[in-house]
Amino acid sequence: MFERFTVNARGVVAGAVEHATRAGSPVVTEEHLLLALLDREGTKAAFALASLGVSDRRAEVTKALAAARRRGGMSKADEDALAGLGISVEEIVARTEQAHGPGALSGTEPGRAWPSGRPSFTKGSKKVLEKSLRMAVARKQKHIGDEHLLLALTAMPGLVGEVLAEHGGTYGGVERVLSGAV
Secondary structure, three states: OHHHEOHHHHHHHHHHHHHHHHOOOOEEOHHHHHHHHHHOOOOHHHHHHHHOOOHHHHHHHHHHHHHHHHOOOOOHHHHHHHHHOOOOHHHHHHHHHHHHOOOOOOOOOOOOOOOOOOOEEOHHHHHHHHHHHHHHHHOOOOOEOHHHHHHHHHHOOOHHHHHHHHOOOOHHHHHHHHHHHO
């Protein structure tokens, strides 16, 4: 599959590995893929993110990801569902941090680095890579570009897709911008 990745898509993957390494994470997550996409300039995905205003909100996106990490990776939808049952996630986080210290719930996803020390990919990040292949095939394209990685992140359920959507990066929006850019 990686032989079908364009230079830009390979750059995103390499950037995600760098983000994981800098964060001291033994694994590359979907969050790292998003951060790497936000780093890119002059690519289709960068154009889509800029057109939708997501690039201008990078600080907000990063803050939302950090807040979700603090909640143990729980999405806003999960938090709202628990609130409907009378459970305050913020109170649970506060009590946990009081007992165990700040960031007690923000542990890394399970996984181990390669013996070389290079971060491995989580199941979720592997699913994004696989979904990007499906996106390219569905569009009858022989390559996988960074735009396919972005589409995959927006199409998949979970925290990263939710944060993207909250900041203007919905699947439909990305698809609309990309169809005009191609």
